[in-house]
Amino acid sequence: xxxxxxxxxxxxxxxxxxxxxxxxxxxxxxxxxxxxxxxxxxxxxxxxxxxxxxxxxxxxxxxxxxxxxxxxxxxxxxxxxxxxxxxxxxxxxxxxxxxxxxxxxxxxxxxxxxxxxxxxxxxxxxxxxxxxxxxxxxxxxxxxxxxxxxxxxxxxxxxxxxxxxxxxxxxxxxxxxxxxxxxxxxxxxx
Numbered sequence: 001x002x003x004x005x006x007x008x009x010x011x012x013x014x015x016x017x018x019x020x021x022x023x024x025x026x027x028x029x030x031x032x033x034x035x036x037x038x039x040x041x042x043x044x045x046x047x048x049x050x051x052x053x054x055x056x057x058x059x060x061x062x063x064x065x066x067x068x069x070x071x072x073x074x075x076x077x078x079x080x081x082x083x084x085x086x087x088x089x090x091x092x093x094x095x096x097x098x099x100x101x102x103x104x105x106x107x108x109x110x111x112x113x114x115x116x117x118x119x120x121x122x123x124x125x126x127x128x129x130x131x132x133x134x135x136x137x138x139x140x141x142x143x144x145x146x147x148x149x150x151x152x153x154x155x156x157x158x159x160x161x162x163x164x165x166x167x168x169x170x171x172x173x174x175x176x177x178x179x180x181x182x183x184x185x186x187x188x189x190x
Contacts, residue, residue, distance in 0.1 A: 044148050045105060048141045049085050051160060052078050055134065055167070064130050064170045070122040074134075077118060081111045105145065112142050130170045136163040 055061060056078040065071040085108055119135035122128075137160055144156035 044153060045085075045108065045145065047157070048144060048160075049082060049108070051137065051141060051164060053082055054164070055137065056082070058168065060168055061130075061170075064167075068122060068126050068128060068131070070126065070131070073118075074122070077111075077115050081108060081115065084108065084111060105148075109142065109145050112138060112145070116142060130167060133163045133166045133170065137167065 056075055062071075065074065116135065116138045119131060119138055122131040123135055140156045140159040140163065144153050144160060147153040147156055
């Protein structure tokens, strides 16, 4: 009976070499998935940073923001976030870059939260729509960071694009609104 038991045990378990090979294969697949996910996160975070760069460098946006007293402080905060992002990526050792890329995410997220809270002040004091739209860009960028890796990310990025378009066209929208008001008052006065 001992020989039969030994034979059944042999068929129940794989040889040690096959078990080790399967474990190594699983580990390699997990590492590849982690690397791919890390790359996706990094690309998406880079997209959000690009949006912030556009907020601070686009001439139309700058022209609208310079009319308010909060422009300099806003520009400093956005520049700080961008520099932090760039500095963190520059100082990462290339041999361990993949594992450290994720450490940039919480730092940028924390700075975006500060900027989001700060954007509430100009919205209240200046009463301009551009600050409200910039606040929405920041808020939805934060939500996008939280949703990196799932479908919610694309939804939030669409909202970011919508509000960025509103920020870019703020001057044009203001001119159109003034023309509509003038047209309405002319018809009202006639």
